[in-house]
Amino acid sequence: MDDRLVRIAQFPSYIEAELAKQQLADFGVEVVVAGANAANIYSGLPFIELPELQVLESRAKEALEILESSKGQELEFEEEEE
Secondary structure, three states: OOOOEEEEEEOOOHHHHHHHHHHHHHOOOOOEEEOHHHHHHOOOOOOOOOOEEEEEHHHHHHHHHHHHHHOOOOOOOOOOOO
């Protein structure tokens, strides 16, 4: 069975797309970021597509669940006490 790539999300910047890609990769989901170069070079132009994440269709539901579960979570850094 051949899987095809499907878009699961768009992001306002390539940095956010890359962060989401890494998060999914941590769970073993292979991800392609499409449009990152164009969005980075020509940011602000209305005809440029936003960077988007693409995954295999068979993993799309899992990938969306991972991204949804991380929404609203803030990174917490431990402060070193001297």
